[in-house]
Amino acid sequence: MKTSIGQKIKIGVFTMVGILIFIAGIFFIGSQKNMFSNTYMIYGVFSNVGGLNVGNNVRFAGINVGTVEDIRIISDTLIRVEMNMKENVRPFLKVDVVATIGGDGLMGDKLVTITSGSPNETKLLTGGSRIMTVDPIDYDKVIAKFTSVADHADVIMRELAGMAIQIREGNGTISKLLYTDDLSRSLEGTALNAEKITGSFADIAAHIRAGRGSLGSLVYTDSLANGLDRVVASANTTMGTIDKTLGNVDETLGTIDEAAYGFSENMKALHGNYFLRGYFKRKAAEEAELVKAGKDLTAEENSHDSGLTEEDLKEIIAEAQELLEAKKKGKAVK
Amino acid sequence: MIIKTPDILTRQFIATGNQVVFMGSFFRNIFRSGFEWNELIRQSYLVGYKSISLVGITGFVLGFVLTLQSEPTMKEFGAVSYVPSMVAISVIREIGPVIIALICAGKVASGIGAELGSMKVSEQIDAMEVSGANPIQYLVVTRILACTLMIPLLTLMADGLALLGGFVASNINNSMTFGMYFNKAFSSLAFSDLFPAVIKTIFFGFAIGFVGCYKGYNSDRGTESVGLAANSAVVSASLWIILLDAIAVQLTSVFAYN
Numbered sequence: 101m102k103t104s105i106g107q108k109i110k111i112g113v114f115t116m117v118g119i120l121i122f123i124a125g126i127f128f129i130g131s132q133k134n135m136f137s138n139t140y141m142i143y144g145v146f147s148n149v150g151g152l153n154v155g156n157n158v159r160f161a162g163i164n165v166g167t168v169e170d171i172r173i174i175s176d177t178l179i180r181v182e183m184n185m186k187e188n189v190r191p192f193l194k195v196d197v198v199a200t201i202g203g204d205g206l207m208g209d210k211l212v213t214i215t216s217g218s219p220n221e222t223k224l225l226t227g228g229s230r231i232m233t234v235d236p237i238d239y240d241k242v243i244a245k246f247t248s249v250a251d252h253a254d255v256i257m258r259e260l261a262g263m264a265i266q267i268r269e270g271n272g273t274i275s276k277l278l279y280t281d282d283l284s285r286s287l288e289g290t291a292l293n294a295e296k297i298t299g300s301f302a303d304i305a306a307h308i309r310a311g312r313g314s315l316g317s318l319v320y321t322d323s324l325a326n327g328l329d330r331v332v333a334s335a336n337t338t339m340g341t342i343d344k345t346l347g348n349v350d351e352t353l354g355t356i357d358e359a360a361y362g363f364s365e366n367m368k369a370l371h372g373n374y375f376l377r378g379y380f381k382r383k384a385a386e387e388a389e390l391v392k393a394g395k396d397l398t399a400e401e402n403s404h405d406s407g408l409t410e411e412d413l414k415e416i417i418a419e420a421q422e423l424l425e426a427k428k429k430g431k432a433v434k
Numbered sequence: 435m436i437i438k439t440p441d442i443l444t445r446q447f448i449a450t451g452n453q454v455v456f457m458g459s460f461f462r463n464i465f466r467s468g469f470e471w472n473e474l475i476r477q478s479y480l481v482g483y484k485s486i487s488l489v490g491i492t493g494f495v496l497g498f499v500l501t502l503q504s505e506p507t508m509k510e511f512g513a514v515s516y517v518p519s520m521v522a523i524s525v526i527r528e529i530g531p532v533i534i535a536l537i538c539a540g541k542v543a544s545g546i547g548a549e550l551g552s553m554k555v556s557e558q559i560d561a562m563e564v565s566g567a568n569p570i571q572y573l574v575v576t577r578i579l580a581c582t583l584m585i586p587l588l589t590l591m592a593d594g595l596a597l598l599g600g601f602v603a604s605n606i607n608n609s610m611t612f613g614m615y616f617n618k619a620f621s622s623l624a625f626s627d628l629f630p631a632v633i634k635t636i637f638f639g640f641a642i643g644f645v646g647c648y649k650g651y652n653s654d655r656g657t658e659s660v661g662l663a664a665n666s667a668v669v670s671a672s673l674w675i676i677l678l679d680a681i682a683v684q685l686t687s688v689f690a691y692n
Contacts, residue, residue: 108475
């Protein structure tokens with residue numbers, strides 16, 4: 101049986117189409133896995149990769165920029181994860197970027213998430229260099245923590261329930277506050293009293309405003325001020341009078357000075373007077389004697405006084421004055 | 435000496451032995467000089483090109499139906515956006531190759547079985563042998579090779595059309611751009627999905643061609659044996675496809691996914 105040219109063309113086209121589909125499939129899958137674009141390798145070291153697989157995506161700023169190329173155990177706590185990064189993200193991966201392992205939603209695959217570093221950093225990650233990493237959250241630990249938190253919450257809730265029961269049963273201040281109206285009633289009484297008081301105050305204020313009573317006159321009339329003004333004025337007048345009186349006193353004192361001077365002159369004259377000379381001489385002799393005796397005494401005891409005390413002197417002066425008066429009287433009689 | 439009717443087990447052994455001998459002669463005749471290129475192309479035309487419409491429609495409807503069926507369920511999980519990935523993986527890994535191979539088993543294996551069976555019954559094969567032509571090389575090698583080469587291509591085409599069908603289906607209820615759909619479909623695919631599937635279809639194609647040729651070539655000399663050959667070719671080929679698929683899944687999970 102001969103094969104026609106048409107049949108050959110048809111089978112050729114069909115075969116080509118089939119092979120093209122195959123190649124397209126390879127290309128599409130490969131492009132998703134970065135097999136045909138320029139890539140460079142970086143690696144990070146984790147202590148736990150949380151189920152990451154070879155071929156999982158690497159995301160930077162939410163964009164798939166690479167795939168996990170290899171996961172190797174270096175030691176029991178170190179897992180080396182190699183990542184193939186697309187060449188076009190190289191300018192954005194600085195040395196301070198941090199790789200973490202996250203998940204693509206609740207059901208999705210695990211993936212490596214790279215968070216950008218500080219904008220000031222200028223050094224780029226080179227191929228084959230190590231990227232900083234943060235270990236993924238261990239959900240078992242989180243759940244354990246939540247369990248303990250729930251336990252605490254349980255205890256707290258039980259305590260609160262106990263408190264609620266106590267309150268409901270009527271124990272304690274809060275219970276009284278919630279379930280009895282004592283406080284409100286007493287507050288009501290207080291409020292009533294306060295109302296009365298304010299009413300009285302209002303009454304008083306009205307009285308004052310009307311100008312009744314001392315306070316009213318004080319606040320609303322100026323009679324007190326006027327009275328005070330008058331008092332001040334008379335006080336001023338009084339002060340003037342006092343001033344004048346003081347001037348008179350000055351004059352009087354001057355006259356007294358003159359009189360005292362005159363009196364001392366008279367006394368000098370009396371010293372020289374005939375009638376009284378004897379007395380003065382006798383007196384002088386007594387004094388001399390006394391002085392002598394005093395000196396003797398001081399010589400003897402050296403601690404005693406002169407003997408003529410102040411009282412003696414006063415007596416003497418008093419006698420002298422009596423005599424002087426008597427003499428004046430005598431003169432007046434003559 | 436009386437030859438007893440062989441029991442079931444013995445008959446199975448005889449059948450298996452015959453098949454192994456037949457396969458041996460097939461492989462020997464591939465490399466024998468005087469390869470029938472023209473006949474191979476003609477058989478490829480018959481197996482491949484003539485099946486395009488059947489396989490194409492099947493593939494398209496596969497993707498279409500799978501998307502529509504899984505969407506309500508995926509919606510419950512809030513995972514409608516995973517439908518393209520799911521359709522792509524299930525069609526390319528498993529459903530595409532198996533369904534297309536079964537369809538081709540029905541169309542191609544029965545055709546080959548009936549054709550070779552009728553040639554056997556009408557003693558054309560004997561005539562070829564007498565005239566010095568090599569019936570294995572001319573009839574069997576070309577058909578088996580044509581199936582082996584064409585079934586993978588048909589499957590790939592059906593996979594592509596299934597994705598297209600999925601895209602059309604997802605645009606019935608939602609709206610999704612072509613680029614978005616294909617991005618999503620291929621984002622979850624790996625080479626470990628595509629290559630084992632293609633390799634698997636090569637074996638499916640071989641099984642279809644081989645079973646069809648064997649059943650036709652070894653049909654008894656009776657008119658009804660033509661129908662029997664066609665029938666048993668389809669049944670055996672389908673069974674072989676299912677069995678090969680089970681083996682392929684095991685091999686794939688051992689070698690490709692680990």
